[in-house]
Amino acid sequence: MNFWTDPIHVIYQGLMQTFTGWGMAADVAGIIINLLGIVLMITAIMVLDIFLVWIERKVVARFQDRLGPNRVGPWGIFQPFPDIIKLVLKEDITPAGADKWVFNLAPILSLASVIFLWAVVPLASRIYGVDLNVALLYLVASGSIGTLSIIMAGWSSNNKYALVGAYRMVANMVSYEVPLAASLLIPTILSGSMSLTNIVNQQAHGVWFFLVSPLGALLFLVAAIAELGRSPFDLNEGESEIVAGFHIEYTGMKFGLFYAGELLHAFTFGGFVAALFFGGWHGPWAEAYPLLGAFYFIAKAMFGYWLIMWIKYTVPRIRIDHMLAFNWKFLTPLAFALLIVTALAHRFLMDFPAWVYVPGMFLSNVLVAWATLEILRGNARRERLAAEAH
Amino acid sequence: MTAEQIIFYIATGFILVSALMVVTTRNLIHAALWLVATLFGVAVVYATLDASFLAVVQVVVYIGAIAIMFVFAVMLTKRNLLDHVPQTNANWPWAAGIAALVGAGLLYTASQLTTFGAQRPALSGDSLMNLGKALVSPDAFVLPFEAASILLLAALVGAVYLVNKR
Amino acid sequence: MVPLSAYLFLSAVLFSLGLYGALARKNAIAILLGVELMLNAVNINLVSFWRYGETAQMAGQVFAVIVFAVAAAEVAVGLALIINIYRRRNNINADEIDLMKW
Numbered sequence: 321m322n323f324w325t326d327p328i329h330v331i332y333q334g335l336m337q338t339f340t341g342w343g344m345a346a347d348v349a350g351i352i353i354n355l356l357g358i359v360l361m362i363t364a365i366m367v368l369d370i371f372l373v374w375i376e377r378k379v380v381a382r383f384q385d386r387l388g389p390n391r392v393g394p395w396g397i398f399q400p401f402p403d404i405i406k407l408v409l410k411e412d413i414t415p416a417g418a419d420k421w422v423f424n425l426a427p428i429l430s431l432a433s434v435i436f437l438w439a440v441v442p443l444a445s446r447i448y449g450v451d452l453n454v455a456l457l458y459l460v461a462s463g464s465i466g467t468l469s470i471i472m473a474g475w476s477s478n479n480k481y482a483l484v485g486a487y488r489m490v491a492n493m494v495s496y497e498v499p500l501a502a503s504l505l506i507p508t509i510l511s512g513s514m515s516l517t518n519i520v521n522q523q524a525h526g527v528w529f530f531l532v533s534p535l536g537a538l539l540f541l542v543a544a545i546a547e548l549g550r551s552p553f554d555l556n557e558g559e560s561e562i563v564a565g566f567h568i569e570y571t572g573m574k575f576g577l578f579y580a581g582e583l584l585h586a587f588t589f590g591g592f593v594a595a596l597f598f599g600g601w602h603g604p605w606a607e608a609y610p611l612l613g614a615f616y617f618i619a620k621a622m623f624g625y626w627l628i629m630w631i632k633y634t635v636p637r638i639r640i641d642h643m644l645a646f647n648w649k650f651l652t653p654l655a656f657a658l659l660i661v662t663a664l665a666h667r668f669l670m671d672f673p674a675w676v677y678v679p680g681m682f683l684s685n686v687l688v689a690w691a692t693l694e695i696l697r698g699n700a701r702r703e704r705l706a707a708e709a710h
Numbered sequence: 711m712t713a714e715q716i717i718f719y720i721a722t723g724f725i726l727v728s729a730l731m732v733v734t735t736r737n738l739i740h741a742a743l744w745l746v747a748t749l750f751g752v753a754v755v756y757a758t759l760d761a762s763f764l765a766v767v768q769v770v771v772y773i774g775a776i777a778i779m780f781v782f783a784v785m786l787t788k789r790n791l792l793d794h795v796p797q798t799n800a801n802w803p804w805a806a807g808i809a810a811l812v813g814a815g816l817l818y819t820a821s822q823l824t825t826f827g828a829q830r831p832a833l834s835g836d837s838l839m840n841l842g843k844a845l846v847s848p849d850a851f852v853l854p855f856e857a858a859s860i861l862l863l864a865a866l867v868g869a870v871y872l873v874n875k876r
Numbered sequence: 877m878v879p880l881s882a883y884l885f886l887s888a889v890l891f892s893l894g895l896y897g898a899l900a901r902k903n904a905i906a907i908l909l910g911v912e913l914m915l916n917a918v919n920i921n922l923v924s925f926w927r928y929g930e931t932a933q934m935a936g937q938v939f940a941v942i943v944f945a946v947a948a949a950e951v952a953v954g955l956a957l958i959i960n961i962y963r964r965r966n967n968i969n970a971d972e973i974d975l976m977k978w
Contacts, residue, residue, distance in 0.1 A: 351713055422743065453838050457766040464774025468746060471781055475739060490778060497774070514838075718878045722886050729890055729913055733897030738905060745909050748890075752916050755886070758878070759927045764919075764940055771944050776912065776951045783905055783955040787962045798900045799971050805899035813892030820884040829877055830928050837931065841941075844934035851938045858945040865949030872956035 324609055326446050328357075361449065365438055365584065372583045373400040375622075376629065383633040410572035415478060418569065422476035427570065427577035429469035434585045436462040441591055442517050444601045444613030455516040456504045459592065460497060463547055466585070467493045470566050473578075477569040485565025488555045488640060495647045496546035496553075502655035503543055506536035507596045509663050520600030524607075530597040531678055533662060535685040537597040539655050544589040545628055546647070548582070552635040553643060590624025591617070598624070650696075658688050718758050725751035736797055742780040746773050763838050883924035891917035904958045904968045908951065915947045 323330045332353060339349035374389065374397055381388025389396030414420055439449040440458055452458055467490055474486020507529050508514050511522035523529055530537050546553040557565040567578045594600060598620050601613035638646070665684040669677045728747035735741045749772040756765035798805075844850040890913055897910025919940045926936025962968050 347712070419739075422740075452762065453836075454763050454766045457763070457770060461766045461769035461774070464770055464778075467778060468773055471778060472743070475781070475785070490782075494775075494778065712877070715878055718882065722882070725886065726889055726893070729893045732909055732913060733893055733901065733906075738903060741906060741909055745912060748913065749916065752920060755883070755920060756923055759883075759923050761923050761927070761937060761940075764923060764937060767941070767944060771948060772912075772916075776948060779951055779955055780905065780909065783959060786959055787905070787968050797902060797906070799902050802900040805896055808899060809892040809896035812895055813888050816888040816891060817885065820881070820888065825880060825928060829879060831931065833931050835932060837934070837937070840932065840934050841937050844938050845941070850934070854938065854942055858942045861949050862945055865952045869952040869956040872953070872960050 324611070327610060328447055358449075361438060362435055365435065366580075368587070369580050369584045370400045370404070371397075372587055372625075373403060373580075375625075376583060379626065379629050380633050383630070404576070407573050407576040412572045412574065413569075415569050417478035419476035419478070422472050423569075424574070426469045426473035426476065427567075427574045427581075429472065430466060431577045431581040431584075433462045433466040433469060434581050434588055436465070437588050437592075440516055441588070442520050442595060442600055443617050444610035445607055446610050447614055448517060451515055451517045453513070453515050456508060456514045459504065460501055463493065463497065463500075473570070474566040477566070479569050481562045481564075482566050482568050484562050485557065485568070488562075489549055489566060491640075492549060492553055492555065492643065493547055495644060496543050496651075499539060499647065499651040499655040500543035500547055502652070502659050503536055503540040504596075505659055506533050506540075506662050509659070509666055516595055516600075520595055520602065523599040524602055525674075527674060527678055528597060528599040530599075532681040533597070533658075533685055534682065535658055535689055536662065537593065539651065539658065540596065541593060541624075541627065541631075542651065543655075544593070545631060546643075548585055548589060548628070550582075550586060550628065551632040552638050554632075554637055555640050555643060586628050587621060587625045590626075590628060591621035593624035593627070594620035654688075654692055657692075658685070661685075661688050714758060717754065721751045721754040721758070725755070734797075738784045739781060742777060742784055745780065746777045749773055749777065760833055760837065763841060880924060880928040883920060887917040887920040887924070890914075890920070902969050902971055904961070904970045904973070905955070907970060908954050908958075911950070911954075912947065915943055915950075919943050 335353050335356070336346070336349055339352065340346055344352075377399065378388040378396070389399035392398040392402060414423055437459060440452050440455040442448040442451075470489045470493075471486050474482045474484075474489070477483075507519050510529055510532055511519045513519060513522075519529075549555075549557070557567075562568075567575055570578060594617060600620070601610075601617040603613065603616035606613035606616055661684050662681070665681055669680045672680070725748055728744045728751065731744040732741050732748060735744060749768060753765045753768040753772075756762075756768060845855045846852055894910045894913030894915075894917060897913060898907050899910075901907050901910060922936045922940045922943070926934070926940075929936070958968055961973060965973065967973065
């Protein structure tokens with residue numbers, strides 16, 4: 321065992337020897353090392369978050385045929401730092417009519433609900449915070465803390481636009497939690513576990529769950545985008561209708577926390593897409609060298625994040641009744657139908673070798689997609705004929 | 711003191727203080743938010759009891775659904791109990807007395823248990839797997855589980871019927 | 877190691893706080909908040925008896941799950957009733973909802 325095969329363990333042992341050498345009790349030293357690990361992890365994520373600002377601005381610029389930030393540093397890579405300095409220097413306003421405590425607590429909770437998620441993300445074979453056996457439910461739970469932070473922000477701002485934005489966001493998040501949870505159950509069924517480490521390990525031999533359940537991956541992506549409140553589901557912000565939604569009254573770094581939380585949330589969901597459907601940290605030599613696995617994981621998470629950005633900057637915002645109808649009349653029934661089909665097909669095919677299992681599962685997904693399209697086409701035709709008859 | 715004890719006593723203090731705020735604070739939105747704090751503390755207590763599934767479900771169900779419903783209900787009703795009106799009814803001393811009596815009675819009854827000061831045994835098996843099997847196996851708890859699902863369906867229909875404007 | 881008595885103490889105090897809230901508050905929504913506290917106290921008891929008893933028997937956790945379902949149903953119907961009463965009588969003060977009391 322050396323640093324390259326198990327870095328976290330080696331660092332832990334080294335620190336433990338140092339601390340006990342100073343005359344510290346072993347369990348106290350263990351607690352301190354764990355706290356240090358948490359602080360280090362959060363710091364690393366926040367530094368990554370700073371560069372996500374640059375990535376987001378650069379990618380949106382390319383989608384819109386612009387150059388994006390290109391003045392500060394090579395390719396404008398240091399652009400986030402002037403942004404942060406600007407946010408910190410701005411006046412920090414708490415409106416007179418606002419509920420002070422709730423108003424100031426909301427952005428902290430919003431960012432914290434995202435950082436919570438990184439406790440269960442498996443960065444590599446032996447680099448992860450904790451191997452929780454209910455990690456996927458934990459994902460949903462942290463989303464509900466995010467919902468709470470948004471309703472706190474909207475209510476305590478004492479502003480009509482903020483309240484409307486919060487109402488929309490909560491309607492959005494509460495209803496899209498249903499297809500999100502249903503699509504999270506698909507990898508659970510395929511791997512027989514809700515632990516992210518187990519789910520990633522099940523995809524070890526090149527059979528990524530994306531191949532086994534492409535429709536499930538698509539459903540998860542759509543539900544995740546809605547859960548994030550990104551375009552086309554960004555009714556909560558709706559710059560052209562309700563100005564900025566729930567964070568209209570926030571200035572300076574308090575707004576910055578919401579913004580950082582949103583970007584990091586998108587990247588984190590990209591990471592979950594990677595871990596659940598694209599094999600997580602698996603890749604050539606990743607098993608032997610965890611740091612390489614972490615690199616693969618970040619690269620795959622970036623791909624998921626890029627998909628989310630691609631959709632955000634391509635699709636226009638949809639109306640709120642369309643959004644709710646899309647969820648309850650299309651996405652939720654489809655998610656449950658797919659869940660049932662996946663469970664049945666998995667049960668029938670699980671004893672067969674991989675070259676039967678994978679195409680079989682893929683075909684079952686194609687069948688569900690085809691049936692959905694047929695039903696939608698029939699519906700559209702009936703509606704068109706009814707409209708023509710009038 | 712081990713880390714587990716420290717976490718438990720912090721969570722206990724947090725739960726009791728925020729539960730006191732739930733029943734005494736004037737502003738109902740604040741009461742609902744204090745309820746969220748209480749429920750989060752209870753989730754931590756479940757985690758110290760090795761019931762990870764219940765801890766996470768507590769956050770999903772209580773904070774994600776029930777507390778949000780409370781906040782919405784408070785927002786949908788007028789603040790007609792203004793800040794100057796007493797928040798308690800005329801019988802509050804009786805209520806406090808009964809609550810204190812019940813609390814004392816519960817503590818007395820619990821202290822008569824033979825297992826009152828028990829230390830915890832080691833966990834046997836994967837409790838998440840056991841819970842899942844217990845919920846669906848016919849010789850365990852499938853009947854209460856199905857009854858709960860019918861109850862939820864009835865509550866869903868009832869709530870929609872009640873608030874539907876005809 | 878925390879003994880069982882600490883959990884029982886916590887749940888007894890939480891239950892009596894919830895009982896006080898349910899009995900003494902005027903606002904109907906606040907009464908429901910008190911009921912939620914009592915349900916949580918019951919759940920703490922169920923889970924701690926499971927943990928300190930025979931952990932292979934899942935009855936404690938199963939009934940905690942069922943209490944979750946009951947709490948969700950109770951809140952949904954209770955809040956729907958309160959909102960309905962509020963629409964008709966423009967009042968959610970439990971003392972003044974007394975049309976049936978003669």
